[in-house]
Amino acid sequence: MTKTILIAALFHETHSFVEQGTFLSDFSIRRGAELLARRGDASTIDGFLEVADEEEWTVIPVNDYHAAPAGPVDHAVFVQFTNELLTALRQSLASGPLDGIWLSLHGAHVTTQSVDVEGDLLRMIRAVPGAENLPIFGVFDLHANFTELMSEGANCLVAYRENPHTDSRDMAVLSARLLARSLAEGVLPRMYTRNAPVMWAPPGTGTADRPMKDLEALARQIEGEGNGIWVANVIGGYSFSDVPSAGVAFSVATTGSTEDAMDALDRLERLAIDLRELGQPPEWDLDEAVLEIKSKSDTGGPYLIVEPSDNIGGGAPGDDTAVLRAFLRHGITNAAVAIADAEAVAGLATAQPGEKVKLTIGGKGSALGAGPLEVEGIFLRRSDGKYVLEDRNSHIVASRGVNIDMGPSAVIEVAGVTILLSSDRMAPADLGQLRSQGIIPETLKAFGIKAAVQHRRAYDKIMRGSYTVSTPGPCTSKITTLPYKRLRPNVFPFDA
Numbered sequence: 001m002t003k004t005i006l007i008a009a010l011f012h013e014t015h016s017f018v019e020q021g022t023f024l025s026d027f028s029i030r031r032g033a034e035l036l037a038r039r040g041d042a043s044t045i046d047g048f049l050e051v052a053d054e055e056e057w058t059v060i061p062v063n064d065y066h067a068a069p070a071g072p073v074d075h076a077v078f079v080q081f082t083n084e085l086l087t088a089l090r091q092s093l094a095s096g097p098l099d100g101i102w103l104s105l106h107g108a109h110v111t112t113q114s115v116d117v118e119g120d121l122l123r124m125i126r127a128v129p130g131a132e133n134l135p136i137f138g139v140f141d142l143h144a145n146f147t148e149l150m151s152e153g154a155n156c157l158v159a160y161r162e163n164p165h166t167d168s169r170d171m172a173v174l175s176a177r178l179l180a181r182s183l184a185e186g187v188l189p190r191m192y193t194r195n196a197p198v199m200w201a202p203p204g205t206g207t208a209d210r211p212m213k214d215l216e217a218l219a220r221q222i223e224g225e226g227n228g229i230w231v232a233n234v235i236g237g238y239s240f241s242d243v244p245s246a247g248v249a250f251s252v253a254t255t256g257s258t259e260d261a262m263d264a265l266d267r268l269e270r271l272a273i274d275l276r277e278l279g280q281p282p283e284w285d286l287d288e289a290v291l292e293i294k295s296k297s298d299t300g301g302p303y304l305i306v307e308p309s310d311n312i313g314g315g316a317p318g319d320d321t322a323v324l325r326a327f328l329r330h331g332i333t334n335a336a337v338a339i340a341d342a343e344a345v346a347g348l349a350t351a352q353p354g355e356k357v358k359l360t361i362g363g364k365g366s367a368l369g370a371g372p373l374e375v376e377g378i379f380l381r382r383s384d385g386k387y388v389l390e391d392r393n394s395h396i397v398a399s400r401g402v403n404i405d406m407g408p409s410a411v412i413e414v415a416g417v418t419i420l421l422s423s424d425r426m427a428p429a430d431l432g433q434l435r436s437q438g439i440i441p442e443t444l445k446a447f448g449i450k451a452a453v454q455h456r457r458a459y460d461k462i463m464r465g466s467y468t469v470s471t472p473g474p475c476t477s478k479i480t481t482l483p484y485k486r487l488r489p490n491v492f493p494f495d496a
Ligand SMILES: [Zn+2]
Pocket: 141, 142, 143, 165
């Protein structure tokens, strides 16, 4: 008997402390057959469809909304999304047997009216007559702020286990296989969650390093103990959402005993508390880092200046000029930076290659940063800003797939520093971003990275060294300086 599975995707990581809100026009929206057209694009939906094809499921594709990380989402987007999804769910329940729901979620989505979008979504699905006991499976981002409502509403949600998120499609496949197992065995797991009294800024959540490395290892150990635990999720959290559940959490999906589930959550929570200090890696002073790079005479790949405060993947504007200023101030040549600035690109619309240009760059997106910078340089080239990811396991592939569009773009050079200007923000998660614009990253002496961890999959293999710097900006790692209003009490490092 063919099983019928309804699918949908809702993906946003919401920064509560940036000025720019997120609106319907910021979302890429697919509906119906457009979701099925994602086959082969390396997204989470592509991963689900691989299993659906193997299992010969009938798939009811409903909707897929995603937008780049930014400020709070207009609640009307959630209303529209849920109206579409719940209408399709009611129709599917009325017109024939529906065997399950599979969702691709982020987990740190905040609207102007909801601090627990994914929890509210699951609650609304469960409230539909006939959906009370429907298997609900899915995949979500390691940077979720997980809640009780999410674990109450779902049977089994699987978190990515890698940061950078090289495994988003793999975890979608795993979550779909667990749905297949549930249907085949006629058993339904239930979820339990634990919010640990710990919060780490994004640089502390890379899975190549402790504490996340140790926590993921413990989670895999727990899954192997034969206590009925199907998955144990290590959730690094997203520190820039001002919500009660922000920070580190754990969840399990189990058909075993509540006692064993609680024991697993206890062990994971204890380890997170023991290792809490390791989730705050030290950061360099920008000038000291740039001077050290200047003193190096070796060759063979760039030194990276990693600037978490303007982390595009974390919702920052991606237009801060602090690193560019430092390269210019210290006379670092053969360096490059990428800055999102649609106005600057538009201002170069008639420039010819080799032409001298004078323009103001960046610094518009956040009042916390170094501000706009006036430069004189040489116009090199322009493009439509479209490229294909060189790496199908790139951090940003989960919701976007491999075809990337950073909008009309231009490249200029100022005193030996190459500046890629793009109209839209694009996280530095793939070398194709630079190479498609004629910038060869391997030949640079220094490159400014607007990220915390997600660039590492692409850049660690070509770099000579990396300096994570502390600069002012909305994705600062100094999270105790942010004006949280909703965070629960007694969370490290706020109440250490
Ligand atoms: Zn993430």
